[in-house]
Amino acid sequence: MSNVLKCEHLRVVFGGLAAVSDFNIEVNENEIVGLIGPNGAGKTTVFNLLTGVYVPTSGVITLCEKDLAGMSTIARNHEGIARTFQNIRLFKDMSVIDNVMNSFNTRMRYSMAEAFLRLPRYWREEKAARKRALDLLHVFNMERFAEEKAGNLPYGSQRRLEIIRALATNPKLLLLDEPAAGMNPAETENLMETIGKIRDQFHIAILLIEHDMSLVMGICEKITVLNFGEVIAQGTPDEIQKNPVVIEAYLGKKRD
Amino acid sequence: MTFSLLIAQLINGLQTGSVYALVALGYSMVYGIIKLLNFAHGDIIMVGAYMVYYAIASFALPPVVAIALAVLVSTLLGVFVEKVAYTPLRSAPRLSLLITAIGVSFLLENGAQLVFGADQKSMDPMITGSFMMGQVNVSYVAIVTIVVSVAIMILLSFVVNKTKAGKAMRAVSEDMGAAQLMGISLNRTISMTFAIGSALAGVGSVLYLCAYTQASPTMGSMLGIKAFVAAVLGGIGSIPGAMIGGFTIGVLEALVAAVGFSMWKDAAVFLVLIIVLLFKPTGFLGKKIQEKV
Known part of the structure; x- marks a missing residue:
């Protein structure tokens, strides 16, 4: 199994506060890894470091053995990192299919002049992109919403569309930021199926932040626990559930 | 006011x-x-407008070349201003950007006085003649202007709705951060927006010269401000809104002139601005601005 994401001694300091210190993780192909921890532990900061929104103070991030230092958000997306957001950030005024097609944007080659003159390459590329978008929507049973405005979809479908939009950039690593936030148990169940499906059909690595323990324990092969910016435990769901340090971080110390 | 006069003014x-x-x-x-x-x-x-003037009056180039030159120079200038003046301020507060824009405006106006001279340049009309439509005398310029504008707006709708560049523009305007994370290049998309906007301004300059046949260094300021009122009236940020707003302001001016208050037509336009800002700041089609918490 090859190593998709590797972080070594990742650290970022804002003012005097180390939001993340000495963060290490490995995510392999076909693997779902959970990143958990109490509020403010630095989970979303890790995502922002991975996607280049924040610049690490020190440490190394490699994607498929390629060092990402100095790369912009856009370049990292082209390298193969895609993410979803804790608070849904779809292009709400655009149709569902346009949301997905936007992800192919930089991979289309036709020029403005070709679009104006409606030359074959414009038609060919737009048609191919449309078909790929529809295929992708079909995988997740969303093709019936294709022409619907993204903002009008029900909540669960908006979350799913965000995942599809990220997948459409053809990532090697998919970052999911609290995908189950605000979902009811049935929707969460559905989401777990979706995430499993992504791993099985697209063979990518998935790193997800989640507070819903049924989801994390249900689908993650490995879990990393953060607290106050530091990794306090790493292991399988079973090991994590029994780990006294984790229990303490979540529930506080037992009084003797 | 007779009916035919009303139609002519419309x-x-x-x-x-x-x-x-x-x-x-x-x-x-x-x-x-x-x-x-x-x-x-x-x-x-x-x-x-100066490009058209010099191309035709000084160098006797054919109108088509003059028009192409005007559109090309406007486009390049728009993108140049964006790269030099606005791109370095991308993460600066919006007020700095606004003041810079006003500064660029002064720079262009005064630069034009220096380069082209402060006097008005008049040229022969590019399109002459008129025809009778029933009782109404209609000039060919008016027809050409309206047809060209509508055609360009249709082309613009196609670009915005059906091409990757247009979709990228809509995506960036909705959520810059998310667009970047989907691999959309901010620099390219913003430059494209300036290029398209400035190309439209270039076409506007040609049509303006067709109607008024003179160019002066300050001609852009009143025209620009009225277009700004039109954009606000239509709902700033909205493309169909800008079209509707533009036509509304034009017709309003003509009607104010038709009832005998032509001295007051600028005042009428700014009265509209005040009323819109007081009672419906989002204009016809604008969206409510939600501050992110």
């Missing part, structure tokens, strides 16, 4: 309105994407 109004609409589109598109009121936009038109 056609006049649509003619000026289509120039306002083309300019307003540039305002609205740029505002939609980087939330900047680009007050230098009107002065781009002025530069475009």
